[in-house]
Amino acid sequence: MDEPTRQAKQPVTVLAGPYGHPVHPILVTVPIGAWVASLVFDVASHLVSPGGFLAQGSVWLIALGGIGALAAASVGFLDLFAIPPRTPAFRTGLVHMGLNLAVTAGYAAGFAWRLSEPGRQAGPVPVGQIVLSAVCLAVLAVSGYLGGKLAFRYGVRVADEHTQAEGFDTARTTG
Template sequence: MVDVEPMQQAKRPVNAIAGPYGHPLHPALVTIPIGAWITSLVFDIASHVVHSETFLADGSRWLIAVGVLGALAAATVGVLDLFAIPTRTRAFRTALVHMSINLAVTAAYAIGFVIRGGQPATPVPIGALALSAAALAALTVSGYLGGELTYRYGVRVADEITQADGYRTTPVATTIEKEGH
């Protein structure tokens, strides 16, 4: 038999900064680095295809910076969500791996930002492009683990009683009831 209390604990925010019950901020904030880093890779690849590639290389570098800043914001509230998960559980171990991969990915992108320098090389050097591709692949693994935490283990997801509110049906009023008969 499973003790339900640890599962309920993982659903509640530790701090208001993490977002209210049933509305965690971490999933919303992760869209910033994910979108920025995917687009930066597209720009990196495109810099090898178009003739005027400087704007793509420069844009890619700044998208990486936006992604790193977004990742730091997401990590801040993600750590608060981590504190809600009871230690010595499979969910906690999964969260630690998720966090570790994300930190490595963020560090890789920060390094990528620095090695690209102030004036963009055009097209984007293959090494920088490969670093971004590898980091994005690792981010995909981490995203899978984040999905495990949410959809399998229910971390920071409202409990089933709360969720049931969204599935209650209201009786459809008949024509007679609408007309007041």
């Protein structure tokens, strides 16, 4: 294995998670789950009467997603430092990070928009706010694809093949 590949597999600091166990992938489940659920709540606020409780729940979910995104971005940034510059993996990481920052900014704007209209939470979520959330989720899906490319195609922060082979050794019985 060449040095750039080996470098991209090693953590920059223990805060990013140990070798073969990065923290970033588990933390991204918080904003993804919260933001998907917020869109479900937004749409559902039009299907029940009164829908205000779902609109309020959606605001809380957007806030939770924002907090989770900040945590995921912190360790994701550490993982980006592990990738050698001027490589396709590094460029992919930069686009992945940029899209995630744009999505987080979109949700922050949506959160502020919702808080600026406190009386609106008594009824269903306005269509414009639902569209903003849907667009942000679409961009997040593209970014998630790129994150998968970083891990599964380029092997960033993934154990090397020799280490992975231990899991398929039929002679070994310990796990």
